[in-house]
Amino acid sequence: xxxxxxxxxxxxxxxxxxxxxxxxxxxxxxxxxxxxxxxxxxxxxxxxxxxxxxxxxxxxxxxxxxxxxxxxxxxxxxxxxxxxxxxxxxxxxxxxxxxxxxxxxxxxxxxxxxxxxxxxxxxxxxxxxxxxxxxxxxxxxxxxxxxxxxxxxxxxxxxxxxxxxxxxxxxxxxxxxxxxxxxxxxxxxxxxxxxxxxxxxxxxxxxxxxxxxxxxxxxxxxxxxxxxxxxxxxxxxxxxxxxxxxxxxxxxxxxxxxxxxxxxxxxxxxxxxxxxxxxxxxxxxxxxxxxxxxxxxxxxxxxxxxxxxxxxxxxxxxxxxxxxxxxxxxxxxxxxxxxxxxxxxxxxxxxxxxxxxxxxxxxxxxxxxxxxxxxxxxxxxxxxxxxxxxxxxxxxxxxxxxxxxxxxxxxxxxxxxxxxxxxxxxxxxxxxxxxxxxxxxxxxxxxxxxxxxxxxxxxxxxxxxxxxxxxxxxxxxxxxxxxxxxxxxxxxxxxxxxxxxxxxxxxxxxxxxxxxxxxxxxxxxxxxxxxxxxxxxxxxxxxxxxxxxxxxxxxxxxxxxxxxxxxxxxxxxxxxxxxxxxxxxxxxxxx
Amino acid sequence: xxxxxxxxxxxxxxxxxxxxxxxxxxxxxxxxxxxxxxxxxxxxxxxxxxxxxxxxxxxxxxxxxxxxxxxxxxxxxxxxxxxxxxxxxxxxxxxxxxxxxxxxxxxxxxxxxxxxxxxxxxxxxxxxxxxxxxxxxxxxxxxxxxxxxxxxxxxxxxxxxxxxxxxxxxxxxxxxxxxxxxxxxxxxxxxxxxxxxxxxxxxxxxxxxxxxxxxxxxxxxxxxxxxxxxxxxxxxxxxxxxxxxxxxxxxxxxxxxxxxxxxxxxxxxxxxxxxxxxxxxxxxxxxxxxxxxxxxxxxxxxxxxxxxxxxxxxxxx
Numbered sequence: 079x080x081x082x083x084x085x086x087x088x089x090x091x092x093x094x095x096x097x098x099x100x101x102x103x104x105x106x107x108x109x110x111x112x113x114x115x116x117x118x119x120x121x122x123x124x125x126x127x128x129x130x131x132x133x134x135x136x137x138x139x140x141x142x143x144x145x146x147x148x149x150x151x152x153x154x155x156x157x158x159x160x161x162x163x164x165x166x167x168x169x170x171x172x173x174x175x176x177x178x179x180x181x182x183x184x185x186x187x188x189x190x191x192x193x194x195x196x197x198x199x200x201x202x203x204x205x206x207x208x209x210x211x212x213x214x215x216x217x218x219x220x221x222x223x224x225x226x227x228x229x230x231x232x233x234x235x236x237x238x239x240x241x242x243x244x245x246x247x248x249x250x251x252x253x254x255x256x257x258x259x260x261x262x263x264x265x266x267x268x269x270x271x272x273x274x275x276x277x278x279x280x281x282x283x284x285x286x287x288x289x290x291x292x293x294x295x296x297x298x299x300x301x302x303x304x305x306x307x308x309x310x311x312x313x314x315x316x317x318x319x320x321x322x323x324x325x326x327x328x329x330x331x332x333x334x335x336x337x338x339x340x341x342x343x344x345x346x347x348x349x350x351x352x353x354x355x356x357x358x359x360x361x362x363x364x365x366x367x368x369x370x371x372x373x374x375x376x377x378x379x380x381x382x383x384x385x386x387x388x389x390x391x392x393x394x395x396x397x398x399x400x401x402x403x404x405x406x407x408x409x410x411x412x413x414x415x416x417x418x419x420x421x422x423x424x425x426x427x428x429x430x431x432x433x434x435x436x437x438x439x440x441x442x443x444x445x446x447x448x449x450x451x452x453x454x455x456x457x458x459x460x461x462x463x464x465x466x467x468x469x470x471x472x473x474x475x476x477x478x479x480x481x482x483x484x485x486x487x488x489x490x491x492x493x494x495x496x497x498x499x500x501x502x503x504x505x506x507x508x509x510x511x512x513x514x515x516x517x518x519x520x521x522x523x524x525x526x527x528x529x530x531x532x533x534x535x536x537x538x539x540x541x542x543x544x545x546x547x548x549x550x551x552x553x554x555x556x557x558x559x560x561x562x563x564x565x566x567x568x569x570x571x572x573x574x575x576x577x578x579x580x581x582x583x584x585x586x587x588x589x590x591x592x593x594x595x596x597x598x599x600x601x602x603x604x605x606x607x608x609x610x611x612x613x614x615x616x617x618x619x620x621x622x623x624x625x626x627x628x629x630x631x632x633x634x635x636x637x638x639x640x641x642x643x644x645x646x647x648x649x650x651x652x653x654x655x656x657x658x659x660x661x662x663x664x665x666x667x668x669x
Numbered sequence: 670x671x672x673x674x675x676x677x678x679x680x681x682x683x684x685x686x687x688x689x690x691x692x693x694x695x696x697x698x699x700x701x702x703x704x705x706x707x708x709x710x711x712x713x714x715x716x717x718x719x720x721x722x723x724x725x726x727x728x729x730x731x732x733x734x735x736x737x738x739x740x741x742x743x744x745x746x747x748x749x750x751x752x753x754x755x756x757x758x759x760x761x762x763x764x765x766x767x768x769x770x771x772x773x774x775x776x777x778x779x780x781x782x783x784x785x786x787x788x789x790x791x792x793x794x795x796x797x798x799x800x801x802x803x804x805x806x807x808x809x810x811x812x813x814x815x816x817x818x819x820x821x822x823x824x825x826x827x828x829x830x831x832x833x834x835x836x837x838x839x840x841x842x843x844x845x846x847x848x849x850x851x852x853x854x855x856x857x858x859x860x861x862x863x864x865x866x867x868x869x870x871x872x873x874x875x876x877x878x879x880x881x882x883x884x885x886x887x888x889x890x891x892x893x894x895x896x897x898x899x900x901x902x903x904x905x906x907x908x909x910x911x912x913x914x915x916x917x918x919x920x921x922x923x924x925x926x927x928x929x930x931x932x933x934x935x936x937x938x939x940x941x942x943x944x945x946x947x948x949x950x951x952x953x954x955x956x957x958x959x960x961x962x963x964x965x966x967x968x969x970x971x972x973x974x975x976x977x978x979x980x981x982x983x984x985x986x
């Protein structure tokens with residue numbers, strides 16, 4: 079199953095290339111011209127159609143992932159506020175120290191001190207909320223297992239897995255048959271793209287992951303997000319915010335929902351394809367999809383701090399600072415790159431079999447603690463320097479043990495005289511270095527948080543994260559002699575590695591893509607010389623729709639069992655965990 | 670003010686304790702840190718202790734190719750009083766998926782082996798993902814007309830999660846520091862060369878420092894040629910001698926008994942001038958090049974070098 083960006087890139091490909099296979103068939107070409115014209119006029123409906131699988135997923139989900147992402151976005155916003163406050167305090171204090179005789183210098187300094195105390199409290203609060211989010215995210219419960227992998231009968235599958243694994247070709251064909259408006263036709267065109275992109279793109283994902291979503295759901299999520307982020311950067315797909323705006327239909331002007339013409343087309347197509355199932359709540363799915371897209375763009379890093387003013391740091395040599403983390407913290411995430419450029423380390427610390435893969439969030443907690451203590455120490459030292467005394471961190475820590483009362487030595491306000499003492503080069507350089515160091519540490523905290531959310535599969539890797547081999551491994555097809563690789567029992571902690579398992583039997587033909595291909599192999603511009611990709615799949619379906627031919631197949635949209643594999647089931651009396659799978663290819667009408 | 674409990678304080682205090690100044694603990698760091706910065710001296714230079722640091726004999730410690738002045742690699746071609754542009758390449762080999770916010774400072778100094786006086790040339794911040802090498806933006810500064818004709822450039826990097834790192838310059842041993850301490854001289858064949866430089870004791874303790882000068886190896890000639898994209902015929906300077914310019918007797922001894930190694934007793938933070946003299950070969954034709962390396966180290970046996978200067982001598986056209 080692809081992500082938003084892979085789907086929109088594939089839609090673009092199909093839109094520009096689908097006519098290529100019909101140059102000698104004027105009737106088909108004319109019908110395609112009409113369809114493409116409808117899709118261009120109703121581009122938003124086509125876009126909605128191309129992510130119909132994701133809408134289905136949101137419609138039928140338990141809402142956990144959205145809830146986690148919302149919590150993460152709220153904390154991110156809190157962190158940004160903290161960062162901006164510290165930046166303002168830093169700017170004010172630097173200004174006051176640069177010209178302590180200025181009329182507003184004392185006011186600036188006091189304002190900065192007051193802000194610093196607020197930042198300290200905010201960091202404490204953020205730390206507590208982070209711990210709560212971490213405990214919710216760590217089990218990775220938002221990345222659902224495929225029910226087939228637990229031998230759950232198909233009638234008990236949720237809509238996401240039904241939509242990806244049963245009769246979706248029939249659904250797409252039916253959309254075309256029942257589309258009565260140009261907008262509904264455009265939606266059908268988008269759904270055609272969604273289906274075709276999943277068939278081809280899932281084969282790409284399966285190749286880079288080592289197996290389908292069913293067998294490696296955590297790696298699949300990372301791969302999906304890596305491919306999507308890369309395509310957004312390289313193919314210039316719209317931002318998540320733009321996509322949200324495009325698909326946020328409000329048929330009655332208020333609540334988000336499907337326009338009635340598309341809604342009725344959907345109902346009829348669902349009834350044709352899955353007559354024995356009650357369809358998902360489409361409006362709920364759409365509103366959640368819009369919300370998801372909006373949240374995904376909430377995780378923008380702040381600008382990196384600018385260095386302190388040279389004139390204020392000249393009295394300090396090198397990087398003397400009160401607040402340098404000089405020892406390694408054992409909870410730092412160690413996954414990433416070794417000296418040979420290979421993915422190394424372990425994402426998490428196994429804890430009695432539960433999934434606790436994200437030591438990065440523990441690192442963030444340490445950073446927040448250090449910021450809190452660092453600010454307290456800085457305020458203490460400012461108090462000392464303002465009196466012309468030396469600042470000894472040891473004295474500060476000795477006095478801190480178990481005290482909850484405000485420290486009477488902490489300056490709540492500085493006078494002009496005290497400010498002048500602070501502006502002495504030997505004190506000023508320490509203050510500005512310390513504040514700069516704290517701001518750099520908060521920036522690092524954002525990076526750590528982004529890393530944690532990325533590895534948890536909740537957000538796309540951004541331009542910095544995607545440089546890591548952790549994500550890069552999914553942007554180039556490896557040569558695979560055997561495929562798919564069986565489920566890894568340590569997947570919850572080791573999903574950054576290629577699966578070390580043997581091939582599931584019978585082995586399948588994985589993907590049509592040669593090795594060392596990036597995601598443009600399926601989502602980039604297509605030419606008729608290429609035999610594989612979303613476009614030829616879309617062309618075939620369109621041909622069937624136009625001619626009424628029965629030469630059609632419901633393909634597995636996870637490319638489970640390989641590229642273009644039809645929908646399938648395990649034969650009755652057998653298990654998914656058999657040494658050799660008893661694969662039954664389903665007939666076109668099998669639900 | 671609400672204070673955190675004693676456990677956090679203890680943890681934070683431990684983490685905030687200063688362990689700088691080249692402790693053994695610093696040198697034992699491996700690359701499993703969240704951030705691991707290095708200013709590369711050669712391809713695949715990761716800066717690991719006992720591997721890439723201290724800089725080995727095959728590395729030109731006074732010519733870091735990551736520091737580039739005015740777009741010309743391998744040279745320090747600044748003009749006093751005029752705008753000078755400097756870029757620095759910085760690697761981050763941390764073992765996580767982090768991106769490091771990195772603080773870069775570039776300093777200039779009198780030509781010194783062992784730095785005690787630094788002048789800030791420029792500074793910037795940049796983000797460097799783990800496993801990558803990134804080039805800083807151009808730092809633009811002016812080395813004043815009051816500076817000596819030859820200066821050394823030092824680059825220093827810092828990031829919040831990068832452990833270790835000396836606050837004092839130590840390019841030979843500390844991956845956070847690198848230098849472009851290279852001086853070009855042009856002389857006539859057979860002419861006496863004279864070069865004044867400083868020897869400093871960057872530590873706080875008094876110590877004896879051994880300073881030596883020697884013609885570089887052929888291997889170093891090749892490395893420098895590669896960096897400068899030039900070719901030349903290696904040559905050598907004769908009668909190398911070091912002396913204190915304030916010591917007239919030593920100056921006279923230049924002609925009687927050249928000594929290419931001296932030992933100086935320096936107080937903590939003290940620096941002293943030395944003069945290097947030598948004689949260019951009688952056959953010193955165009956296309957030839959001699960290179961000298963001045964090194965300084967604590968005089969105790971087995972101590973690694975802490976300072977070095979490179980001199981490139983070519984025939985005057």
